[in-house]
Amino acid sequence: MLVHRLNALKDNYVFVLEDEAARTAAVVDPAEAGPVLEALVRLGLRLVAIFNTHHHHDHVGGNRELLEAYPGIAVYASRRDRGRIPGQTVELEDGDTVAFGCERARVIFVPGHTHGHIAYHFAGCGHLFCGDTLFAGGCGRLFEGTARQMQHSLSRLRELPEETQVWCAHEYTLGNLRFARTIEPDNAELAERLRTVEVLRAQKMATVPSTMAAERATNPFLRWESRQLQRAAGAIEPEEVFAYLRGLKDRL
Numbered sequence: 001m002l003v004h005r006l007n008a009l010k011d012n013y014v015f016v017l018e019d020e021a022a023r024t025a026a027v028v029d030p031a032e033a034g035p036v037l038e039a040l041v042r043l044g045l046r047l048v049a050i051f052n053t054h055h056h057h058d059h060v061g062g063n064r065e066l067l068e069a070y071p072g073i074a075v076y077a078s079r080r081d082r083g084r085i086p087g088q089t090v091e092l093e094d095g096d097t098v099a100f101g102c103e104r105a106r107v108i109f110v111p112g113h114t115h116g117h118i119a120y121h122f123a124g125c126g127h128l129f130c131g132d133t134l135f136a137g138g139c140g141r142l143f144e145g146t147a148r149q150m151q152h153s154l155s156r157l158r159e160l161p162e163e164t165q166v167w168c169a170h171e172y173t174l175g176n177l178r179f180a181r182t183i184e185p186d187n188a189e190l191a192e193r194l195r196t197v198e199v200l201r202a203q204k205m206a207t208v209p210s211t212m213a214a215e216r217a218t219n220p221f222l223r224w225e226s227r228q229l230q231r232a233a234g235a236i237e238p239e240e241v242f243a244y245l246r247g248l249k250d251r252l
């Protein structure tokens with residue numbers, strides 16, 4: 001399975017998954033249809049499925065137009081998002097498996113950013129599509145869920161293998177790492193990653209995907225065991241450390 005990263009809207013990423021043998025494609029979170037339709041023509045692929053992580057418009061905005069071009073294709077999303085995903089055909093639960101070509105993804109229920117948010121983990125090829133839950137160097141805001149829910153969701157993603165490719169839905173990495181640096185200045189890996197990302201972004205290059213190893217080492221929202229973060233938060237309970245960091249970033 002190949003993953004093609006497309007730019008959409010202001011800073012969204014949309015992912016086209018390619019089954020090389022069958023010449024078919026699935027799309028993850030089509031913010032808008034235009035770039036997806038263009039990529040399908042360019043790559044010579046037929047769309048067979050839409051995978052949505054959650055209901056926000058910049059993740060489902062292209063569903064309708066893609067369904068007009070490819071009627072009858074499967075639209076996967078959370079059971080808890082029933083009624084707010086255009087064209088949804090399959091309602092997913094935690095632990096469900098979805099197939100694309102010969103690859104399989106496990107559905108991981110990750111509430112916090114929204115009530116219904118799910119992630120798709122393709123264990124065989126090591127890809128994680130995590131929408132607005134885990135970002136490179138950061139995490140999504142708590143629009144519908146609680147800090148406790150989000151910290152638990154992130155703890156589940158953090159358990160995935162280190163080499164997992166983390167495909168998040170926005171290019172927020174530079175701002176995230178600059179924030180991280182202010183609260184964990186002694187983290188050498190973080191300082192190094194920030195330097196690398198500054199160079200990439202100066203050239204307008206993408207920083208997605210990252211790896212779970214890099215996120216564990218440098219993303220403060222996965223680092224509730226860090227002494228420096230615990231001291232800053234004045235707490236040691238993971239959910240309290242997380243809540244402190246999320247609140248701090250929200251007030252920037």
Ligand SMILES: [Zn+2]
Pocket residue numbers: 054056113132
């Ligand atoms: Zn969102």
